[in-house]
Amino acid sequence: MAKIIISCAVTGSAHTPSMSDALPVTPEQIAEQSIAAAQAGAAIIHLHARNPEDGSPTGDPDVYARFLSVIKQRSDAVVNITTGGAVTMSVHERLAAALRFRPEMCSLNMGSLNFAFFQAADRITAWKHPWEQAYVVNSDDYIFRNTFRDIRTILERMGESGTKFEHECYDVGHLYNLAHFVDAGLVTPPFFIQMIFGIMGGIGPDLENLTFMKATADRLFGRGTYQWSVLAAGRHQMPFLTQAALMGGNVRVGLEDSLMIARGTLAASNAEQVAKIVRILHEMGHEPATPAEARAMLGLKGGDRVAS
Template sequence: MAKVIITCAVTGGAHTPTMSDALPVTPDEIAQSSIEAAEAGASILHLHARNPENGAPTGDPEIYQRFLGVIRQRTDAVVNITTGGSATMPLADRLAAARRFRPEMCSLNMGSMNFAFFPAAERITAWKHDWERDYIVNSDDYIFRNTFRDIAQILETLGEAGTRFEHECYDVGHLYNLAHFIDRGLVRPPFFIQMIFGVLGGIGPDLENLVYMKSTADRLFGRDAYQWSVLAAGRHQMPFLTQAALLGGHVRVGLEDSLFIGRGTLAASNAQQVEKIVRIIHEMGHEPATPEEARAMLGLKGGDRVEF
């Protein structure tokens, strides 16, 4: 049976508390939701932090500290700390937690891009917190910055700690950016590519785009140099991940990427999404990879070499 790495992106930095009561906000909620996702079958936990008072994205290591240790004590899952944070954070804030805690993995956006989610504001008339509406509406003017210099700094700084990366590729050009850093010797096999579809500003969620992204990666890197995974935003999540798994890919679910479990139905938890994708891959004759199997496939340093 093929082993499928399931990543769960637990809370993210784009959705806001008004959009779903299930979105984890406090450190206790993030820890509990992560533990439940791991118990459901996720081998990697992709983590952001939020201000526990109002749910706003934060890069504060003190807040990360309040849930990282709990997750490590109660699961064997690979902890993957974001270096994206949110499109409104400066690079230093985005890197603060990863620098301090030296995790096995970090996410790494492979280029600058428009990153927008403002259409979501059209469906909401009352907000829980004052910051939320402006944050969503103003995303039509957001540029997520990751210049070549930024990417090199992240690779060099965190690579010294033995951290490896979830290379987030929102478009075909990001694959070529990754190839550039491989040529510079800053990325080495086996590396992990997260192909991302359906974010406004990135490549669209069309099957032809998935096939083209995969064939481009094969041409640039060779099939044996990398592992690949797919996430799709919003309503495209489960149908697109099913297609990816059929093609031999790994998958990412979680409330960062979609707040729903089915058409028009909000997910009750991250674990519910993990459980659904587990059922889907079981029907294909596949099995979820354990954390140790994921570590072996991705060449990770191990949970005993982190600093939390």
């Protein structure tokens, strides 16, 4: 049976507490949902942090510390800390936790883009916290900055500690940006490409785009030099992941990417989404990779070489 790496992005920064009661906000909630997702079959846990008082995004390493230690004590999952943080943060704020904890993996967005989710405001009738509405509505004016200098800085500073990356590619041009850094020797095989579909400002959620992105990656990097994974926003999540698995790719679920478990039904937890994709993979003859298998596939340094 082919082994498929399942990543789970448990909270993110675009969704807000008013959009789903299941979205983990406090360090305790983030830890519990991360551990449950790992128990359900996720090998990699992708992590953002939120202010416990109101659920707003934060890059504060002290907040990360409150859940990272618990996850490490109670799970063998690979911890993947964002360097994207939130679109409203500076690069310094986004990188602070990764620099402090030197995890096995970090996410790294491979280019700048318009990053918008303002349409979600139309579905909210009552906001739980004062910050939420303006944060969502004003996303029509957000630019997610990831310049070539930003990317090089993150690669160099995190590479010093042996951290590898989930290279997040929101469009075809981001694959070419990654190829630039591969050619420069700052990214070496085996590397991990996360192809992202359906974010407003990125490549659209059409299955033909998935085929084209994969073909472009093969042309740029050659087969066998990289592992690839797919995430898709909202209702496109499970159809895209199913197609990716059919094509030999890995998959990412989580409440960062979609708040739903089925059409019209909010997910009760991250673990519920993990369990659903595990069932789909089993039906196709695949097995979820264990954390140890994911480490071997991605060439990671191991959980004993991190600072948390």
